[in-house]
Amino acid sequence: xxxxxxxxxxxxxxxxxxxxxxxxxxxxxxxxxxxxxxxxxxxxxxxxxxxxxxxxxxxxxxxxxxxxxxxxxxxxxxxxxxxxxxxxxxxxxxxxxxxxxxxxxxxxxxxxxxxxxxxxxxxxxxxxxxxxxxxxxxxxxxxxxxxxxxxxxxxxxxxxxxxxxxxxxxxxxxxxxxxxxxxxxxxxxxxxxxxxxxxxxxxxxxxxxxxxxxxxxxxxxxxxxxxxxxxxxxxxxxxxxxxxxxxxxxxxxxx
Amino acid sequence: xxxxxxxxxxxxxxxxxxxxxxxxxxxxxxxxxxxxxxxxxxxxxxxxxxxxxxxxxxxxxxxxxxxxxxxxxxxxxxxxxxxxxxxxxxxxxxxxxxxxxxxxxxxxxxxxxxxxxxxxxxxxxxxxxxxxxxxxxxxxxxxxxxxxxxxxxxxxxxxxxxxxxxxxxxxxxxxxxxxxxxxxxxxxxxxxxxxxxxxxxxxxxxxxxxxxxxxxxxxxxxxxxxxxxxxxxxxxxxxxxxxxxxxxxxxxxxxxxxxxxxxxxxxxxxxxxxxxxxxxxxxxxxxxxxxxxxxxxxxxxxxxxxxxxxxxxxxxxxxxxxxxx
Numbered sequence: 001x002x003x004x005x006x007x008x009x010x011x012x013x014x015x016x017x018x019x020x021x022x023x024x025x026x027x028x029x030x031x032x033x034x035x036x037x038x039x040x041x042x043x044x045x046x047x048x049x050x051x052x053x054x055x056x057x058x059x060x061x062x063x064x065x066x067x068x069x070x071x072x073x074x075x076x077x078x079x080x081x082x083x084x085x086x087x088x089x090x091x092x093x094x095x096x097x098x099x100x101x102x103x104x105x106x107x108x109x110x111x112x113x114x115x116x117x118x119x120x121x122x123x124x125x126x127x128x129x130x131x132x133x134x135x136x137x138x139x140x141x142x143x144x145x146x147x148x149x150x151x152x153x154x155x156x157x158x159x160x161x162x163x164x165x166x167x168x169x170x171x172x173x174x175x176x177x178x179x180x181x182x183x184x185x186x187x188x189x190x191x192x193x194x195x196x197x198x199x200x201x202x203x204x205x206x207x208x209x210x211x212x213x214x215x216x217x218x219x220x221x222x223x224x225x226x227x228x229x230x231x232x233x234x235x236x237x238x239x240x241x242x243x244x245x246x247x248x249x250x251x252x253x254x255x
Numbered sequence: 256x257x258x259x260x261x262x263x264x265x266x267x268x269x270x271x272x273x274x275x276x277x278x279x280x281x282x283x284x285x286x287x288x289x290x291x292x293x294x295x296x297x298x299x300x301x302x303x304x305x306x307x308x309x310x311x312x313x314x315x316x317x318x319x320x321x322x323x324x325x326x327x328x329x330x331x332x333x334x335x336x337x338x339x340x341x342x343x344x345x346x347x348x349x350x351x352x353x354x355x356x357x358x359x360x361x362x363x364x365x366x367x368x369x370x371x372x373x374x375x376x377x378x379x380x381x382x383x384x385x386x387x388x389x390x391x392x393x394x395x396x397x398x399x400x401x402x403x404x405x406x407x408x409x410x411x412x413x414x415x416x417x418x419x420x421x422x423x424x425x426x427x428x429x430x431x432x433x434x435x436x437x438x439x440x441x442x443x444x445x446x447x448x449x450x451x452x453x454x455x456x457x458x459x460x461x462x463x464x465x466x467x468x469x470x471x472x473x474x475x476x477x478x479x480x481x482x483x484x485x486x487x488x489x490x491x492x493x494x495x496x497x498x499x500x501x502x503x504x505x506x507x508x509x510x511x512x513x514x515x516x517x518x519x520x521x522x523x524x525x526x527x528x529x530x531x532x533x534x535x536x537x538x539x540x541x542x543x544x545x546x547x548x549x550x551x552x553x554x555x556x557x558x559x560x561x562x563x564x565x566x567x568x569x570x571x572x573x574x575x576x577x578x579x580x
Contacts, residue, residue, distance in 0.1 A: 006355035010344070017343045100339030100400075103303040104356045105328040253306045 003106040007114025008121070011088070015122055020087070024080050025126050035072050036133045039065045061143035066134070070151045070222045073130075077155070077162055078191065082183040084122060085166025086176040088115045089249065093174035102253060112245050116167050123159045127152070147224035154221030157234035158214060162187055164241035171248040190214055256281045256408060256438040257302065262311030264297050271297040272462040274311070279455075281407075282435040286449035287442040289459040295442040296336060298459070299410050302440070303333045315408055329357070332406035334414055338397025342386030346377055346396055349385060350403060357404040371399035374429065390417040398426070409433065411441040415448060427452050482547040483518040483527055488540025490514050497537070501529045514542070 001009070015021045043064040050057040092098040101111055134148050162183075169183035170176075190213055197210025210216060214237075217230035257279040264271045272294035279285045287295045301308045302315060304324040312319060318326040341349055350371065354364040372381050375395040380388055385396060394417045401409060414430070415423045430452050433439060443449055449456050450470040458466040458473075466473055487494065495509045498516060503524035508517040520526045527544060534541040 001355050001360060003356050003358070006352055009355075010341070010348075010352045013348065014341065014343050095339075095342070096335065096337040097339040097341060099300070099305055099335050100333070101356075103305050103328055103331070103333050104353075105325050105358070106356055107325070 003104075004110050004114045004117070007111060008118045011115060011118030012121065014087075015084075015118065018087075020083065021122060024083050025129075028076060028080050028126055029129055031076055032069075032073060032130050033133065036065070036069055039068050040137070061137070061141055062147050065137070066143070066148050066151060067222055070155065073155060074158060074218060077159055078184070078187045081123065081159065081162040082166050082169070082180040082187070084119050085163055085170055085183060086180040087170065088119065088167055089170040089245075090174050090176045090179045093252075094176075098252075102249075108246050108249050112167065112171075112242055112249065116164060116242060116245075119163050119167070120160060123163060124156070127155060127159065144224075147222070150224050150226055151222045153226070154218050157221070157231070158218050161214060161234055161237050161241070164238045164245070165190070168241050168245045168248065171245045171252075256283075256316055257440065258312075258314045259298070259302070260312050262298070262301060262308040262313055264294075264301060264306070265309045270462055272459075275459070275462070275464055276311075277457055277464065277467060279408075279438050279440060281438055283455065284430060284434045284439040284441070284453045286453035286456045287440060287459060288444075288446065288449055288456055289442075293459045294462045295459060296412055299333070299335075299412055299440070299442065303331055303410055304328055329404075330407045332401035332404065332409045334397050334401040334409075334411045336412045336416075338393045339400065340385045340393055340396050343384065345384055346372070346381045346388075346399075349396065350399060353400045353403055359404060367403050367405065371402055374402070375399045376425070391419060391422055394418055395422070395426075398429075407437060409437055409439045409441075411439065413443055414441055415443070415445065423448075481520045481525070483520060483530065484543070484545050484547050485516040485518060485530060485534070485541075486543035487514040487516070487534060488542050490516075490539050491537065494537075494539060497533060498530065501526050501533060503529075517547075 043059055043061060046064065047057040047059045050059065089098070092101060102108070131152070134143075134145075137143070138145075165186050166179075166183040169186065170179040172182060173179050192213075194210050194213035194215035197206050197208075197213060200206030200209060211233070214233070217233045220227055220230050259278065260276050261274045262276070263273055275294070275298060277285070287298070289295050297306075300306045301313055301320060304320045304327050307321050312321070314320065315327045316330045318330070320327050341352075344352065347368065350368045351364065354360075354367060359367055372378055375398055377392070377395060377399060380392055385393060388396070394414070398411070398414060401411065411430075415426050418426060427448065430439060430441065434452075434454070441453070454469060456466075456468065456470050456473060457464055485498075490509075491497075495507050495516070498504060498507050498518060501518075503521045503526040504518050505521055506519040508519075510516070518526065518530065525546075527546065531541060531544055534544075
């Protein structure tokens, strides 16, 4: 077992003995399930209306259910993922195990990678559970799987980016609440950058600022568009955040 | 094994340690004594590559702490001030994690864990969550962690804090047994501990090393005078005056009510015989007469109170150790 694997195993163990994962997971799945239910009922009502007006109903579940759902989950992730990441470094610093980790014969990049991977796995597990919903839906209705899968790809990448921001925030402080709020704030700024970008309109600066926001990149994936530009955005954002975390962890040694 | 040359650590304008140099040979146990904030922990953190020194070099087993941190870390077992334990893990899970971080696996990991659990008496608690263990057990888990990969160098920041007297003796025995095969640096507030387990003591105060020697030689070196404690049953009014006239006696402090006198004598002149004769011939009722040697505790207080303490006393440096009290 490599040191990174050891850290992942230990972090997963820590996640699952604390109630946080269970509470966060339950709330996440409950809200996603409720939203899915509402969108499906709404789609059903539209189908009935169409039926009454035209005599036949052909509704698009991809548009009515999945696109709405993926848009909503984005917001739920923004709120719950900081709760998952807040403990990663802040707790180590509070409990004085930070010194132990940094005097172990492993690199800081391995520590950051291990911590990120562990919370990413937790997130993938939660996301995987929501996969039941389209599976069950597929038993009763027809819809196009392709945009659903790219939507899940989008959620995975978006989640990874959010988690890397959370890792950075957690490295900045030894207070978990502060860490959660800092990552929440950073993510909100990343979100609102798209608003700032569209305010500046069709200018180079406007485009540049919009590009920094995850909004349009995520929207492309939800609409079934896989564009290298968007993938590059998510991967470079992720690497950049983890790099910053590495620098922050390293710098705490100098204080 | 450990070589520290002229290391200085500054936090902003505050200088935590200032040009500290010392070395530890293979198999030697060195105690770091000093009041709070003297720079003990800072020095240890530099040696364990937790933080870099502002100036100077520190080498462990031939590897530079600043340039080859991984090589240094692999050879060090470190117990920080607060035992670095994860409260949500059991003792076994924790040691497993620690071992894996240090590249142990398979049978070697299992046998190392078994050895430390046995050595530190953790057998009965090995499947309990560390969060539910007492301070003493957590400290022992911390020690097990430091010893797990059988490092050449052990750096222990106050290893016996929080332990009960029996455990303290056990841990001291343990450290003594490690000497010879391991180099150990331990910091402590408890002075008898330094005397009990260490071959050499470094006293650090205000970021400077103020003394470095064996515990015995340190206390000998700092004696300015021999002291005699005398207890009399029926001291007379002129007893204090008469005692002053004994050859070699420089000063007498009397506590009249209890009949106790403390006599300061010239170094090398044992006035006990004369004092005894005087007390007996005058019928003062001699109850007790003994030489008082300076304990390491006195040395420590004296050195850390005034930084030039050593210079003043360097005259006495050649003197042999005094008799035990």
